[in-house]
Amino acid sequence: MLALHDRIRASVMDACARQASEQLATVAADDGEAGDTIYAIDRVSEEALVQGLAEPARKEPLCIVAEGLPDNALVLPRGAREDDCRWRLLIDPIDGTRGLMYQKRSAWILTGVAPNRGAGTRLRDIVLAVQTEIPLLKQHLSDQLWALRGTGMTARRFDRLAGTKTPLTLRPSRADTIAHGxxxxxxxxxxxxxxxxxxxxxxxxxxxxxxxxxxxxxxxxxxxxxxxxxxxxxxxxxxxxxxxxxxxxxxxxxxxxxxxxxxxxxxxxxxxxxxxxxxxxxxxxxxxxxxxxxxxxxxxxxxxxxxxxxxxxxxxxx
The missing domain is CATH 3.40.190.80 (D-Maltodextrin-Binding Protein; domain 2)
Incomplete structure (x- = not known):
């Protein structure tokens, strides 16, 4: 899953480097009711997502739930049935599209993995989660976090100039007031x-x-x-x-x-x-x-x- 996120991050950053914000901000799909607007930059991440999951899905079928997919869901490999899948993935390939496509602020790749309970699967069934920062072009550091239920959080920081990944410690605030925070x-x-x-x-x-x-x-x-x-x-x-x-x-x-x-x-x-x-x-x-x-x-x-x-x-x- 970490490698998949790395792949999506690289693909999206490459698109940001090659295309103007106006191109990336072009509306690619908007059904007017259910779901969010899909922009051109979202299509880049969706393509990288499906390509990146194709190989692991050959070893074990996967049910993928993500916006931008046909009917917002896809079973891989092609031809497999949803009932064949042991795992169900809920994915946002770019969370924070608007800020990223205009190079205002980092976006995030989000993935949650749960045992496949069909339509009855819920957020609290998720047992593995990964989120990866897609940084701005002018930013060389980006963070990646993941957790298995009951084992705590792990994080690392990627330096795309040096190509290095180093452990990262994050800790929520211990303040007892919102004053000056x-x-x-x-x-x-x-x-x-x-x-x-x-x-x-x-x-x-x-x-x-x-x-x-x-x-x-x-x-x-x-x-x-x-x-x-x-x-x-x-x-x-x-x-x-x-x-x-x-x-x-x-x-x-x-x-x-x-x-x-x-x-x-x-x-x-x-x-x-x-x-x-x-x-x-x-x-x-x-x-x-x-x-x-x-x-x-x-x-x-x-x-x-x-x-x-x-x-x-x-x-x-x-």
């Missing part, structure tokens, strides 16, 4: 931003005493769920809430494949829940809307969760 309510797409911002302000004003002329905390609207999870794991962010499905039905929201590497964050010590406080879970697909909340540690959860749930409850969202 990054704390974000996701609202990076149009629609319901007023409601989301009001929830954000209410939480911050409750948790941090206001000081004239001072910023109580900061936010980072990183348009990549995998990237947001990385920021929590790396100790950069203390709390993130993606509440879009609660406030804007039918809008562009987080989907299960965006969260297919949540296992890595949990193995690193990040706490991931739904807005009601239950462990985050969802169908093993690319279309269901998912709301989630991430806390860097248990003390932050204790402080923030009641305030968040109170703000949602007063608005009839919980």
């Amino acid at each position: 990054f704390a974000t309510v996701v609202r990076f797409f149009p629609g319901a931003r007023d409601v989301l911002a009001a929830i954000d302000d209410e939480i911050v004003e409750t948790l941090v005493a206001p000081a004239p002329g001072k910023a109580a905390c900061f936010e980072d609207q990183y348009a990549s769920t995998g990237g947001e999870l990385y920021e929590l794991m790396a100790g950069h962010d203390r709390w993130i809430a993606d509440l879009r499905p609660l406030v804007r039905k039918g809008g562009l929201c987080c989907h299960p494949y965006d969260l297919c590497t949540s296992l890595i964050a949990e193995e690193a010590g990040v706490i991931l829940t739904d807005p009601a406080g239950a462990p985050v879970d969802a169908p093993f697909d690319v279309t269901s809307d998912v709301a989630w909340v991430g806390y860097a540690n248990a003390r932050l959860r204790t402080a923030i969760e009641p305030v968040l749930q109170g703000a949602l409850g007063r608005r009839g969202l919980l």
Whole structure:
């Protein structure tokens, strides 16, 4: 799986080096309802994905669930049946397409592997997850993280100039307050931003005493769920809430494949829940809307969760 991610990263970076942003940002597919818009750069990663899985699938059939594939699913090798597959893969070949295609910010390759339970497979069935950074062209370092359930997280940093890979230690924040730290309510797409911002302000004003002329905390609207999870794991962010499905039905929201590497964050010590406080879970697909909340540690959860749930409850969202 690590080699597959390396292959996709190399293919996408090569395309970024050879083509202008306007070419990579061309809309390749948009069904108007289910799923996200597919851009030209996404097609590069999808091709590398299918080619990279062809060889291992000859040894053992694989069921692949990913946006951009016909019917968002594919069984390899060709001709094999879904029932023949022991493993089911949920993949986002590029999470953070928009930032990467305009060379604004790194994107991520996300993969979660679960025992194949057919249509009943869920996110919490994932036993192996890998996420790999696709860096900007001007950036020579990129990180790769993976986890087997129950064994903790492993990470390494790739230097594409030197061709070296070195071990990397990441640790979530141990802070017990959001004051002077990054704390974000996701609202990076149009629609319901007023409601989301009001929830954000209410939480911050409750948790941090206001000081004239001072910023109580900061936010980072990183348009990549995998990237947001990385920021929590790396100790950069203390709390993130993606509440879009609660406030804007039918809008562009987080989907299960965006969260297919949540296992890595949990193995690193990040706490991931739904807005009601239950462990985050969802169908093993690319279309269901998912709301989630991430806390860097248990003390932050204790402080923030009641305030968040109170703000949602007063608005009839919980």
